[in-house]
Amino acid sequence: MGFVSRGFVGRPEAREGTGLLPPGQYDIGDGFPVLSAGPTPRTALADWDFTISGEVDEPERLTWQEFQDLPHEDVTVDIHCVTKWSKFGTTWSGVSLDTLLDRVETSADYLSAFCDGGYTTNLPLEDVTGGSAWIVDRYDGEQLEAQHGGPARLLVPHLYFWKSAKWVRGVALSGVEEPGFWETLGYHIYGDPWREQRYAGD
Amino acid sequence: MARTAIRRRLTWRLATVAANASEARAVHRLSLQIDGWDGHLPGQHVDVRLTAPDGYQAQRSYSIASAPESPTVDLVVQRLDDGEVSPYLTDGVRAGDQLELRGPIGGYFVWRAEFDSPLQLVAGGSGVAPFLAVLDHHAAAGSGAPVRLLYSARSIDDVIGRERLQQHAERGIGVTIALTREQPPGWAGLSGRLTPRVIREHVWPADGRPSILVCGSTTFVEAVADSLVEAGHEAAAIRIERFGDVKGARRDSGVPTTRR
Amino acid sequence: MTPESRRLDGNAAAGRLSDVFVFDATAARTRCGGCGMTAPLGVYHVYADAPGMVVRCPTCEAMVMRIAQTPGHTWLDMSGVAALDIST
Numbered sequence: 429m430g431f432v433s434r435g436f437v438g439r440p441e442a443r444e445g446t447g448l449l450p451p452g453q454y455d456i457g458d459g460f461p462v463l464s465a466g467p468t469p470r471t472a473l474a475d476w477d478f479t480i481s482g483e484v485d486e487p488e489r490l491t492w493q494e495f496q497d498l499p500h501e502d503v504t505v506d507i508h509c510v511t512k513w514s515k516f517g518t519t520w521s522g523v524s525l526d527t528l529l530d531r532v533e534t535s536a537d538y539l540s541a542f543c544d545g546g547y548t549t550n551l552p553l554e555d556v557t558g559g560s561a562w563i564v565d566r567y568d569g570e571q572l573e574a575q576h577g578g579p580a581r582l583l584v585p586h587l588y589f590w591k592s593a594k595w596v597r598g599v600a601l602s603g604v605e606e607p608g609f610w611e612t613l614g615y616h617i618y619g620d621p622w623r624e625q626r627y628a629g630d
Numbered sequence: 631m632a633r634t635a636i637r638r639r640l641t642w643r644l645a646t647v648a649a650n651a652s653e654a655r656a657v658h659r660l661s662l663q664i665d666g667w668d669g670h671l672p673g674q675h676v677d678v679r680l681t682a683p684d685g686y687q688a689q690r691s692y693s694i695a696s697a698p699e700s701p702t703v704d705l706v707v708q709r710l711d712d713g714e715v716s717p718y719l720t721d722g723v724r725a726g727d728q729l730e731l732r733g734p735i736g737g738y739f740v741w742r743a744e745f746d747s748p749l750q751l752v753a754g755g756s757g758v759a760p761f762l763a764v765l766d767h768h769a770a771a772g773s774g775a776p777v778r779l780l781y782s783a784r785s786i787d788d789v790i791g792r793e794r795l796q797q798h799a800e801r802g803i804g805v806t807i808a809l810t811r812e813q814p815p816g817w818a819g820l821s822g823r824l825t826p827r828v829i830r831e832h833v834w835p836a837d838g839r840p841s842i843l844v845c846g847s848t849t850f851v852e853a854v855a856d857s858l859v860e861a862g863h864e865a866a867a868i869r870i871e872r873f874g875d876v877k878g879a880r881r882d883s884g885v886p887t888t889r890r
Numbered sequence: 891m892t893p894e895s896r897r898l899d900g901n902a903a904a905g906r907l908s909d910v911f912v913f914d915a916t917a918a919r920t921r922c923g924g925c926g927m928t929a930p931l932g933v934y935h936v937y938a939d940a941p942g943m944v945v946r947c948p949t950c951e952a953m954v955m956r957i958a959q960t961p962g963h964t965w966l967d968m969s970g971v972a973a974l975d976i977s978t
Contacts, residue, residue, distance in 0.1 A: 431644065431730050433680040435722050438688055438714060465940040467894055467951055510941050546953070590941060610941050613958045614965040627960035640908040677905040691905060735904045738916035738932025849895050869932070874896030874939070 448506065449514055450621035456513035462575045463511065465609065469544035469574075469595050476579055478528070478563065479598035482540075485533035492579070495563070498523045503562060505585035507592070508621040510610075520583055522564030525556040528599075536601035540608060541582050544595040549608035550617070551584065551591060553601070560586060563596060588619040588626070640732045642679060647727045648702050650720075655787045656709045657756065658720040659695065661702035662729065669698040672763035673740035673843065673871070676705070676733030680715060690715045693759040693845070693871075694734060695791070697766035706759040706790055739843065739871045743771035747841050750834045751779040752824070752854050754846025755788070760871065761845065762791045765798045778804035780832050782824050782850070784811040806832050824850075829857040836862035845871040898938050900931040903945055906957045909964045919975035924952025926972065 449455060473492045480488040490498075500521050508514045539556065542548050555561065561584040565572050572578035577594030584591045590610050611617050616625040624630060645662040653659040672694070679689045696704035709720040723729070741749065741764045749768075751761045758781050768777055779798075783789045789807060799805040808820035808828065820828060834840035842858060844851045851870050858868055900916045907915040916932035927949040934954065937944045942958030942965070954970035 431681055431728070432683050433718075433730070434727055436680045436682050436688075436718050438680070438682045438686045461939070462896075463939045463941070465937050465944040466946060466953065467897075511939075610958070613942055613956050613967055614960040614963055615941060615958070627963075639912050640905070675901065675904075691902065732905060732908065735908060735914075736901050736916045736932070737914035738930045739901050847895075848897055870899055871901050872898050874898060 448516065450508050451624045452626075453508055453512055453514040453621065456515050459513070460515060460576070461509070461511075461513060463509065464575075464594075465547060466545050471544050471579065471595070471597075473579060477597065478580070480528060480532050480601070481598060482600035482602050483534055483536040484601055488528075488531045490528075495523065495565075495580070498527055500566075501562065503564075503583070503585075505583070507585050507589050510588040510590055510615065510619070510621075510626050514621075519568055520562065520564040521566035522562035522580070522583060524559060525561040525563065525599075526559065528563065529553075529557060532601075534601045536603050538603070538605040539599045539601050540606050541593045541596050541599050543593050544597055547593055547595070547609050548606075549582075549591050549593045550605050550611055551587075552605070552618075555587065556584060560584065586620070588616075588621050590615065591619055640735065642730050642732050644728045645703065645731055647723055647725055647729060649725055650723050653706060654790045654792070655785075656720070657788075657790055658707050658709070660705045660707060660719060660723065660729075661696075662705065662731075663701075664703055664731075667703060670694055670703070670734035671737070671740040671742060672697060672767045673760045674734035674736045675760075676703070676731045676735060678705070678715070678719070679730045679732075680718060681730065688715050691735070693763075695759040695762045697763050697770055699767065699770040706756055706762070708756045739845075739869050741767070741843065743767060743773045745841065746773070746775045748834045748838050749775050749777045750840045750842040751777065751781075752829075752833070752842065752844045752846075752858075753779065753781045754824075754850035754854070755783060756790060757844075757846030757850070757871070757873070758783075758790050759845075761843070762794060764843070765803060766794070768803075769798065769801065776804075776834075778806070778832070778834055780806050780808070780824065780829075782808045782810060782846070785809055786812075786814050786817070824854060824857070826857040826860055829854065830861045833858065833861065833863075836864075839867065842868045843871075844868060846873070847875045848872045849875050896937075896939055898936040900934045900936060900945065902936045902938050903931070903943050903955070903957060906943060906959065906964065907966075909959075910966055913976050913978075917977070920954065921972040921975075922947040922950065922952055922954055923970045923972040924954075925950035928973075928975075931974075 476492045478490045502521050504519045506516045540550050564583045565580045582593045582596045645664040648663045649661040675691050675693045681687050692705040695706040707719045709716045795805050813821050851872050904916045920931045921928045935946045945955035956967040958965040
C-alpha cells in the first residue's frame with residue numbers, strides 16, 4: 429500500500445459490513461441517484477412494446493395496454509448499486525418475469541434484457557424466475573419516472589442494480605450467456621452484491 | 631514547455647499543500663507545491679485522488695486556478711456538505727499535508743498567450759476557476775488580446791477571486807459580474823441570470839470573431855452556448871467545460887466533476 | 891435533475907485516457923462512427939455517473955467510447971470511433 433491521505437476515511441459506514449448492507453456498500457438514505465450512460469429515452473406509450481424473443485417456440489409481443497392488463501405485484505426490496513450506495517425498503521409495482529415467461533416455451537438458460545438507448549444486460553434464467561424479478565412500471569406509488577427507467581424497467585434486486593435495466597423493451601432468451609453493456613467492460617458477469625462481485629474476476 | 635508537458639503519459643504524483651484559505655462562501659483555494667511541475671496551460675485541470683488507510687479511494691477533477699507563472703498550483707474547491715471529497719479538501723486539509731494528483735490534463739479547453747484574437751470568457755459559479763488562470767497568465771505574459779469576462783454568481787459573497795478580478799478590471803479587462811440571487815446595496819453590476827439579451831450585450835460581437843470559453847454547470851453552459859449561437863457566434867468558436875449540475879446530487883463539485 | 895443536466899464533456903475523460911495515451915485526447919480530432927461528424931474529443935459529451943464513463947457524439951448521441959476503471963485495469967472500448975486525428 430502506498431500513499432494514504434491524512435485523515436481521509438471516505439464514507440466509513442460503507443465498510444462496516446452490517447447484516448443489511450452488503451460488503452463495501454453505504455446507506456444512501458432518502459437519496460436515489462440517477463446513473464445514466466446516455467440521454468433519457470422518451471418512448472411514447474403508444475409505441476412501447478415488450479418482446480420475448482430468441483430461443484423460444486414463438487416470439488411474444490405485448491403492447492403497453494396488454495402489459496398493463498397483466499397481474500401486477502407490489503414488491504418492497506433493498507437495492508444495491510455497484511457504485512456503492514444501497515437503498516433500503518424501495519417499493520415497486522410490476523409484472524413478475526414468471527408471468528411473462530410463462531407465455532413462451534423455451535429450453536434456454538440465459539437471457540439478455542434490451543432497452544431503449546441500446547443498453548443490454550445478461551442474466552441466468554433461474555435468477556429472474558421463482559419470484560425474483562419483475563418488469564416494474566410504478567415506484568413509490570407513482571408512475572415510474574423516465575429518469576428512473578420509466579415507462580418500465582427490469583427489477584432484479586438480489587443482484588447489483590446495473591442488472592435492473594432501465595427503459596427495458598424486452599428479453600432475448602439464449603442457450604449461451606451473452607455479456608451485456610457493463611459485463612463486456614470489466615464488470616462482473618453475475619454481480620452478486622453479497623459476494624461483492626463488482627468486477628470481472630471478483 | 632507546457633506543450634511538451636502534455637505529450638507524455640501522466641502519472642500520479644505528490645503535491646504539498648502550501649496554503650488552504652477561504653476564497654468565497656463555501657469555497658477554498660488550495661495552493662500546492664509540486665516538485666518538478668513542468669508548467670501548465672490556463673484551462674487545464676488536475677485529477678485529485680484521496681486514499682483511506684484501508685485502501686479505499688475517491689477521485690475528483692479540479693481546474694487549475696493559477697497561472698503557469700505562479701509559484702504554486704492553485705485549485706478552487708467548492709464544499710458540498712454531503713460530498714465525499716470536497717469537505718475533506720476544504721476543511722480537513724492543512725498546510726504541510728500531501729495530496730496525490732495527476733496533471734496537467736487537457737489540451738482542448740485552454741488558452742495560450744500567443745492567441746491574439748479577442749477572448750470572451752463566460753463563467754457560472756466555480757466555473758470561473760480556469761479563467762482566473764487565464765487572466766493572470768494574460769497579465770504575466772503581457773498579452774495584447776482583448777479580453778472580456780462575463781461571470782454569473784449567486785451573491786457578492788459567492789464571487790470567487792473578487793479582488794484579483796478587480797485588479798484585472800483596472801488594467802483594462804472587461805469584467806462584468808451578474809449576481810443572480812441577491813445584490814448588495816448600490817450594486818453596479820448586473821442582476822439576474824444571463825439571458826440571451828445579456829449575452830448579446832456583454833459578449834464581444836460575433837463579427838469580431840472572438841474565441842469563447844464557457845465554464846460552469848451543465849445547464850448553465852448549454853443555455854449560454856445556445857444564446858451565443860443565437861447571437862451569431864460560430865459553434866466552432868465556442869469551447870465549453872461542464873461540471874454536472876450539483877443541486878440535489880449527492881456528490882462533489884469539481885471542474886469537471888467525475889465520480890470515484 | 892436529469893441525466894442530461896449532469897452530462898460532462900471530453901475534458902472529463904481526459905484523466906482516464908491519460909492512463910492509455912501519451913497524447914492529449916481532448917484535442918484529438920475524433921470522427922464519430924455513427925454520423926461521421928468530426929470534432930476534438932473535448933466537444934463530445936461524457937456521461938460519467940454510470941459505473942464507467944460513456945462518451946457520446948454531441949450531434950447524433952451515438953456512443954463512441956466507453957471507459958471503465960476496475961482494480962488494476964483500465965477498460966477502453968473505442969468501437970464507435972471511426973478515426974482519431976492526433977496532431978504530432
